[in-house]
Amino acid sequence: MKRSGKIEEKIFKVLMIIATYSILAILAIIIYTIFAKGIRSMSWEILTQVPQGGYYYGKGGGILNAILGSLSLAVGATILAFIFGLPVALYINVFLVRKKKLVTMIRFILDLVWGIPSIVYGAFGFSMMILLGLQTSLLAGTLTVTLFILPIMIRSMDEILRTVPIGLSEATYSLGANKSELAFKIFTRQTVSGIITAILLSFGRAIGDAASVLFTAGYTDNLPNSLMEPVATLPLSIFFQLSSPVPAVQDRAYASALVLTLIILLVSLFSRGIGKRYHKTKINF
Amino acid sequence: MYLLNRSQRHKVNYTWMIISLLLVASLPFLLFLGLYLKSFLLIHDYHLGDLLFSKVWKPGSGKFGFYPFIVGSIWVTLLAMLISAPICLLTAIYVTQYTRKRFLRIMHPAIDILAGIPSVVYGVWGILVIVPFISKFVGPLFGVETLGYSILAAALVLSVMIIPFILNILIEVFRTIPMELKEASLSLGATQWQTVKSVLVKKALPGIIAAFGFGLARAFGETMAVLMVVGNVVRLPKSVFDPGYTLPALIANNYGEMLSIPKYESALMFAALILLAVSLFFNLVMHFFIDRYNKFAS
Numbered sequence: 001m002k003r004s005g006k007i008e009e010k011i012f013k014v015l016m017i018i019a020t021y022s023i024l025a026i027l028a029i030i031i032y033t034i035f036a037k038g039i040r041s042m043s044w045e046i047l048t049q050v051p052q053g054g055y056y057y058g059k060g061g062g063i064l065n066a067i068l069g070s071l072s073l074a075v076g077a078t079i080l081a082f083i084f085g086l087p088v089a090l091y092i093n094v095f096l097v098r099k100k101k102l103v104t105m106i107r108f109i110l111d112l113v114w115g116i117p118s119i120v121y122g123a124f125g126f127s128m129m130i131l132l133g134l135q136t137s138l139l140a141g142t143l144t145v146t147l148f149i150l151p152i153m154i155r156s157m158d159e160i161l162r163t164v165p166i167g168l169s170e171a172t173y174s175l176g177a178n179k180s181e182l183a184f185k186i187f188t189r190q191t192v193s194g195i196i197t198a199i200l201l202s203f204g205r206a207i208g209d210a211a212s213v214l215f216t217a218g219y220t221d222n223l224p225n226s227l228m229e230p231v232a233t234l235p236l237s238i239f240f241q242l243s244s245p246v247p248a249v250q251d252r253a254y255a256s257a258l259v260l261t262l263i264i265l266l267v268s269l270f271s272r273g274i275g276k277r278y279h280k281t282k283i284n285f
Numbered sequence: 286m287y288l289l290n291r292s293q294r295h296k297v298n299y300t301w302m303i304i305s306l307l308l309v310a311s312l313p314f315l316l317f318l319g320l321y322l323k324s325f326l327l328i329h330d331y332h333l334g335d336l337l338f339s340k341v342w343k344p345g346s347g348k349f350g351f352y353p354f355i356v357g358s359i360w361v362t363l364l365a366m367l368i369s370a371p372i373c374l375l376t377a378i379y380v381t382q383y384t385r386k387r388f389l390r391i392m393h394p395a396i397d398i399l400a401g402i403p404s405v406v407y408g409v410w411g412i413l414v415i416v417p418f419i420s421k422f423v424g425p426l427f428g429v430e431t432l433g434y435s436i437l438a439a440a441l442v443l444s445v446m447i448i449p450f451i452l453n454i455l456i457e458v459f460r461t462i463p464m465e466l467k468e469a470s471l472s473l474g475a476t477q478w479q480t481v482k483s484v485l486v487k488k489a490l491p492g493i494i495a496a497f498g499f500g501l502a503r504a505f506g507e508t509m510a511v512l513m514v515v516g517n518v519v520r521l522p523k524s525v526f527d528p529g530y531t532l533p534a535l536i537a538n539n540y541g542e543m544l545s546i547p548k549y550e551s552a553l554m555f556a557a558l559i560l561l562a563v564s565l566f567f568n569l570v571m572h573f574f575i576d577r578y579n580k581f582a583s
Contacts, residue, residue: 009478016379019372020392023452026445027395030402030410037413084305091302106310108572113312115499115568116561117506119533123557124316126540127323150309178291180298208403211508211533215540235405239509242409257409264401272394 031261038258041251047259051221056241058248063256066237069224070260073138073217073231074207077145081153081202084146086195089157090183093164107158114151119211121148126215138224138231141217148212149202156201160194161187193274200271204264210235234260316561324555327548336555342519344549351556353519357436357529360522361511362504364440369447370497377455382481389456400449408513411442416514419526429526434516437525442514443504451500458492458578459485491578498571502564508533532556 049062096103125144134140164187172182188195210233218230219240234256241253289297327336327349339350380392419441420433462485470480486493516528517538536553 005476005479009476012375012478013379013383016375016383019375020379022372023376023399023448024391024395027399029414030407030445031398033410033413034406037409084308087298087302087305088309091306095299095302106306109310109313111572112565112568113309115502116313116316116564117503117508117533119506119508119536120316120320120557120561120564123536123554124319127319127554147312150312154309178295180295180302181291184298204401208401208405210403210405211537214537235403235509238405238409239513242412242513254409254413257406260403261406264403264406265398268394268397268401 034254034257034261037251037254038261039255041255042258043255046252046255050223055221056244056246056249058246063232063234063237063252063259065221065223066232066234066256067259069138069217069220069231070207070234072224073141073145073213073233074203076138076142077149077206078153078199078203080142080146081149081206082199085150085153085157085202086188089154089161090187092158093161094169094179094183094187097169107155110151110155110158114155117211118148118209119214121145122212122215125212129216135228136216136218136230137226137228138217139227141213141231141233142227144212144216145206145209148209149206152205153198153202156198157191157195160191160198164190196274197271200267200274204267207267208235208260208264210239234263313565317558317565320554320558320561324551324558326551327555330548340521344546344552347548349548349552349555351532351559353521354530354532354535354556355559356521357515358505358531358533360436360525360529361439361443361515361531362501364436364525365443365447365504366497366501368440368444369451369500372444373448373451373455373496373500374493377452377459378481378485381456381459382477382485392456396449396452399445400453404446404507404510405513407442407446407510411438411510411514415441424526427526429524431526432516432528434514434528435526436515436522436529439511439515439529439531440525442510443507446507446510447500447504450503451496454496454499455493458489458496461579462488489578491574495571495574495578498567498574502567502571505563505567506533506560508537512537532560536560 043062045060046062047067048064049060050065051063052059052061055061092103092106096106121144125140125147129136129140168186168190169182172186177185213233214236217233217236219232219236220230221232222229224231238253238256238260241249241256244250244253331349336349336351337355338352339348340352341348341350342353380389415438416433418433419435419438420431423437424431424433466484466488467480470484471477475484511531512534515531515534517530517534518528519530520527522529536556539549539553
C-alpha cells in the first residue's frame with residue numbers, strides 16, 4: 001500500500017515535470033518558428049513601402065500601410081478606452097468602496113464582457129455601422145476595438161486600484177479633499193505603474209486582434225489618411241498574404257507575422273520594465 | 286489657474302464617471318439587443334430548432350442549417366480542452382506545490398507571452414508546424430490520409446492558446462488555499478502527494494472546474510487561428526482528421542458575400558448571437574463556481 005503510493009507519486013511527479021516543461025518548450029518553438037521563418041524574408045522594402053500593383057501576385061512593395069494602420073487604430077482605441085476606462089475604475093474604488101454588493105455586481109458584468117469573443121464585437125460593430133450609415137473605416141474599426149478592450153483596461157486598472165490602502169484615503173479626506181480629488185490626484189499617482197501596465201496590455205490586445213476589425217476597418221493598400229476611409233491592419237495583412245497561392249507572398253506573410261510578434265514582445269517587455277521604474281511616486285505603508 | 290472651481294470640477298468628473306460606467310455596464314445588453322434585432326429576420330421566418338439542427342447550409346436557396354458549424358465548434362473546443370486541461374492541472378500543481386517561488390518568476394513571463402501572442406500568429410504557427418505535423422506524421426501513424434487542415438489541427442493550436450488562461454486561474458486557485466490546511470494534513474502523517482491528491486485538489490475542485498469552464502468559453506469563440514487551420518468544409522466531421530467548420534469561422538469567412546442577401550447577413554448575426562449566448566452562459570455558471578470556491582477558501 002505504502003509502496004504503491006510512492007510509485008504513484010513518482011509517476012505523477014514525472015508527468016508534472018513533463019507538462020510544465022512542455023509548455024515552456026512550446027513557447028520556445030512558437031517564437032523560434034516565427035523568427036526563423038520571418039527573418040528569411042524580412043527586408044527594408046517590406047517595412048518601408050506600401051503594396052504596389054500586383055503585390056499579392058508577388059510584385060514589389062511592403063506592408064507599411066498595415067503597420068501604420070494598425071498603430072493608428074490601436075493607439076486611437078487605447079486612448080478612447082482609457083478616457084472611458086479610468087473613470088470607471090476610479091469610481092468603483094473611490095465612490096463605491098463601501099457598497100460591496102454593487103461593486104461585486106459591476107466586476108461581474110465586466111468579467112462577462114471580457115469573456116465575449118472578439119468576433120461578436122466585430123459583428124456588433126458591423127451592424128451598428130450599417131445602422132449609422134458608416135462605411136468600413138478607421139473610425140468604425142477604432143470604435144469597435146475600443147469596446148473590445150474596454151473591459152480589459154478597466155479590470156486590470158481595477159485590480160491595481162484595489163490595492164491602495166484605506167489609510168491613504170483617510171489621510172486625504174482629513175486634509176479636506178473631496179472624492180474626485182482623491183480619485184484623480186491621489187489614486188492615479190499612487191498606481192501610475194499599474195495604470196501604464198493596464199494601458200500597454202490593452203494596446204497589445206488592440207493591435208493583435210483580427211476578428212473585430214475584419215468587418216469594421218476594411219482593408220486598403222493606401223496609408224491611413226482619414227478617419228472615414230478604410231484602413232489596413234497587420235493581422236489582416238498577414239491573413240490575406242497567407243491566403244495567396246504565390247510562395248513569395250506567403251513568405252512576406254511570415255515577415256509580417258514577425259513584425260507583429262516583435263511589437264507584442266516589445267510592449268510586454270516595456271510593461272515589465274515600467275513596474276520597476278515608477279516606484280518613486282508610490283508611498284509605502 | 287483653473288477654469289472651474291473645486292466643486293464644479295468635482296461635478297464634471299462625477300458626471301463623466303457615471304456616463305462611462307453606464308456605457309460599460311450596458312454593453313452586454315446592447316450587444317445582445319443589437320445582434321438579436323439583426324438576426325430577427327431569420328428567427329422570425331424559421332423555427333429555432335430547424336436552424337440549430339438542420340444540416341443543410343445553402344444561403345443562396347434560403348437554407349440555413351447551423352448544425353455542421355455547431356458540431357464543428359463543439360468538436361474543436363472539447364478536443365482542445367481534453368489536451369489542455371490535464372497539462373494545465375499538472376503544471377499548476379507542480380509550480381505551486383513542488384517548486385520554489387523563484388520558479389514562478391520564470392513561469393509568469395512565459396504565461397504572459399503565450400497570452401499576448403495574437404491569434405493570427407498562432408494561426409501562422411499552426412500552418413507552419415501543426416498542419417505538416419499532422420499530414421506527415423500523425424495521419425500516417427493512424428493510417429489516415431489527411432491534408433493536415435483538420436479538426437485535430439485546430440484543436441491542437443487552440444489547446445496551446447487557452448493554456449495561459451486556464452493556467453493563470455489554476456495557479457491563483459492553488460495559491461489561495463490556506464497554508465494551515467496543508468500543514469494539518471502533513472502533520473497527520475500524509476505524504477506530500479497524498480496531501481495534494483486528497484486535500485488540495487478536493488478543496489480546489491470548484492476553482493478547477495471554473496478554470497476549465499473559462500477556458501472552454503474562450504476556446505469556443507476563438508476565430509482567426511481556428512479559421513486558418515480547420516479546413517473550412519461544411520459537413521459533419523466523421524473523425525478528427527476530417528476538415529470542419531466552426532461558428533466564428535463562418536462569420537469571419539463570409540462577411541464579404543453576405544451583403545447581397547439580407548437573410549444571409551441575418552444568419553451570420555444569428556451565429557454571432559449564438560456565440561454571445563454561449564459565452565455569457567458559461568461565464569455566468571463558472572462565476573457561480575468561483576464564488577462558491579471563494580466562500581469556502583476564506
